[in-house]
Amino acid sequence: MTSPEPSPELAALLRASRPAASPELRARVREIAARQAPKTMPLWSRLRLPSRRGVLVVVPAAAALAIASAGVLGLARSDGSGEATRQLDTSYGQLESQGAQKAVPQETSPVYGATDAATPSAATRSGAAPGSLAPTGDRAQRVTATMTVEVEDSDGVADSAQKAIALTQRLGGYVASSSVVTGDDANAVITVRIPAARVQEAVSGLSALGTIVSQQILTQDLQGDLNQLERRERSVRAQIAVVMARLESESLTAAQRAALEARLGSLRTELRTLRRAIAGTSAEARMATIQLAVMTPEGSAVAPVPSRLDRALDEALNVLVWEAVVALAILIVALPFALVALAVWLGNRLYRRREDDRLLTAN
Amino acid sequence: MHAVSLEVTGPTAAPTFASVAEGCLDDVYGYLLYLTRNSAVAEDLTGETFETALRRWRRFDPRRGTPRAWLLAIARSTALDWFRADGRRRKREERAGTAEPRSSVDEAFEGFSPVLEAGLRELTAGEREVVALRVVLDLDGEETARLLKISPTAVSTRLHRALAKLEERMRHDDVA
Numbered sequence: 001m002t003s004p005e006p007s008p009e010l011a012a013l014l015r016a017s018r019p020a021a022s023p024e025l026r027a028r029v030r031e032i033a034a035r036q037a038p039k040t041m042p043l044w045s046r047l048r049l050p051s052r053r054g055v056l057v058v059v060p061a062a063a064a065l066a067i068a069s070a071g072v073l074g075l076a077r078s079d080g081s082g083e084a085t086r087q088l089d090t091s092y093g094q095l096e097s098q099g100a101q102k103a104v105p106q107e108t109s110p111v112y113g114a115t116d117a118a119t120p121s122a123a124t125r126s127g128a129a130p131g132s133l134a135p136t137g138d139r140a141q142r143v144t145a146t147m148t149v150e151v152e153d154s155d156g157v158a159d160s161a162q163k164a165i166a167l168t169q170r171l172g173g174y175v176a177s178s179s180v181v182t183g184d185d186a187n188a189v190i191t192v193r194i195p196a197a198r199v200q201e202a203v204s205g206l207s208a209l210g211t212i213v214s215q216q217i218l219t220q221d222l223q224g225d226l227n228q229l230e231r232r233e234r235s236v237r238a239q240i241a242v243v244m245a246r247l248e249s250e251s252l253t254a255a256q257r258a259a260l261e262a263r264l265g266s267l268r269t270e271l272r273t274l275r276r277a278i279a280g281t282s283a284e285a286r287m288a289t290i291q292l293a294v295m296t297p298e299g300s301a302v303a304p305v306p307s308r309l310d311r312a313l314d315e316a317l318n319v320l321v322w323e324a325v326v327a328l329a330i331l332i333v334a335l336p337f338a339l340v341a342l343a344v345w346l347g348n349r350l351y352r353r354r355e356d357d358r359l360l361t362a363n
Numbered sequence: 364m365h366a367v368s369l370e371v372t373g374p375t376a377a378p379t380f381a382s383v384a385e386g387c388l389d390d391v392y393g394y395l396l397y398l399t400r401n402s403a404v405a406e407d408l409t410g411e412t413f414e415t416a417l418r419r420w421r422r423f424d425p426r427r428g429t430p431r432a433w434l435l436a437i438a439r440s441t442a443l444d445w446f447r448a449d450g451r452r453r454k455r456e457e458r459a460g461t462a463e464p465r466s467s468v469d470e471a472f473e474g475f476s477p478v479l480e481a482g483l484r485e486l487t488a489g490e491r492e493v494v495a496l497r498v499v500l501d502l503d504g505e506e507t508a509r510l511l512k513i514s515p516t517a518v519s520t521r522l523h524r525a526l527a528k529l530e531e532r533m534r535h536d537d538v539a
Binding site: 004005007009010011013014015017018019020021022024025028029030032033034035057204353355356357359360361362363 | 380381384385388389392393396397399400402405406409410413414417443446447450475477478479487488489492494498499510519522523526530531533
């Protein structure tokens with residue numbers, strides 16, 4: 001859009017009558033100008049919000065500070081993490097065996113005959129089973145075995161899984177659960193129940209499926225629990241007999257009879273519960289649980305220890321992620337307030353402009 | 364055309380407040396006279412403008428505009444404050460029944476031809492200031508738009524309307 005120009009006559013008239021300050025005003029302004037400008041700015045002007053140029057400096061500076069702090073923290077933490085990683089590597093087998101122990105139900109009953117072959121030894125590498133695993137004497141025992149064997153390849157995994165299942169069936173057991181994965185990450189995890197008397201045979205057979213990487217066998221005595229349950233059963237049966245004898249007498253009042261019948265009912269309920277517990281414990285003692293993991297060398301390989309630079313970068317990335325999370329949280333909290341403040345500021349600005357326009361039109 | 368010459372102490376030295384005040388005094392006064400139509404008020408507001416400018420002088424950034432535009436912005440803000448205060452005063456006087464007629468308050472534009480004075484009286488303050496800035500002080504469209512906080516198009520529109528009114532008034536007077 002071209003700017004409108006006044007006619008030459010009007011332009012000449014306007015410029016010719018250009019106002020000039022009077023000598024008094026000029027003297028007054030010179031007097032003002034002769035004063036010293038204030039050396040310090042008022043507090044309110046020092047606290048003004050940063051201009052756009054300020055934002056252009058502050059935002060990159062904050063980003064640089066965030067990255068630098070992440071880098072420093074990453075470097076500092078990479079030292080400790082490396083130590084932790086090395087410790088983790090050396091105790092890998094122990095942790096694995098502890099994990100297996102945790103899988104066993106936590107009970108206060110004594111554990112007998114725990115055999116750990118987590119760190120492959122010459123014996124386990126050769127496929128030999130640890131000492132005698134069969135329950136000792138006539139005692140009821142819970143036998144739990146966890147073992148990991150390594151086979152050549154994916155075909156070996158499937159083949160070993162089939163052999164393990166066949167062995168279980170041959171020994172009179174059954175498969176409680178199984179998971180067989182083929183392909184690049186081939187592995188199999190099979191949980192079988194084997195008659196306790198044949199657990200030794202089962203472990204030997206399963207050990208022969210490949211090279212043993214780790215093996216743990218827990219034997220937990222259940223005889224004490226079983227004896228206690230049987231004693232309580234005998235006691236309950238005796239009490240039932242007494243109550244029934246009293247109920248057969250004819251000298252009971254209605255209230256006494258009702259109380260005895262209620263007592264008889266609760267005793268019979270307890271007896272049923274005890275019988276189920278005895279049967280369950282006996283069944284637990286009859287069958288041993290064996291969990292077999294079959295994997296290939298690729299699957300069982302321990303991940304290489306990352307370099308100091310990799311660890312530092314990982315840690316720095318973690319710190320940056322956390323910084324971003326914190327910044328996002330602050331933003332989420334502050335955003336509504338900022339929007340309200342912005343709306344108030346814009347509204348005030350709009351009002352001032354309209355007010356100015358109104359004043360300039362009215363005068 | 365009026366050129367502002369500023370006294371500087373060296374090729375790269377920043378102008379002093381005194382030199383800026385000396386060089387821009389007529390521009391500030393002229394602008395305020397156009398805006399207020401009252402030479403006494405314009406003189407008071409000019410003094411107030413330079414008082415304010417002296418207090419803010421340390422905050423003046425030459426990269427963001429010329430000293431003249433900076434002073435004119437302060438003058439405009441000072442004049443708008445005066446208009447607000449004057450409006451409130453008039454309302455109070457009207458409520459009290461002591462308000463004087465507007466025409467008696469305004470003085471004539473000193474040194475203006477009667478034709479121009481009559482024409483300027485028909486313009487609003489907003490139209491007078493755009494004439495003062497664009498034609499009398501010779502600011503360009505962009506600088507005027509920044510000062511008035513409106514778009515350059517709005518500046519052109521307002522100037523066109525003001526000039527049309529002035530031309531019309533001058534033609535009318537010629538015919539008469």
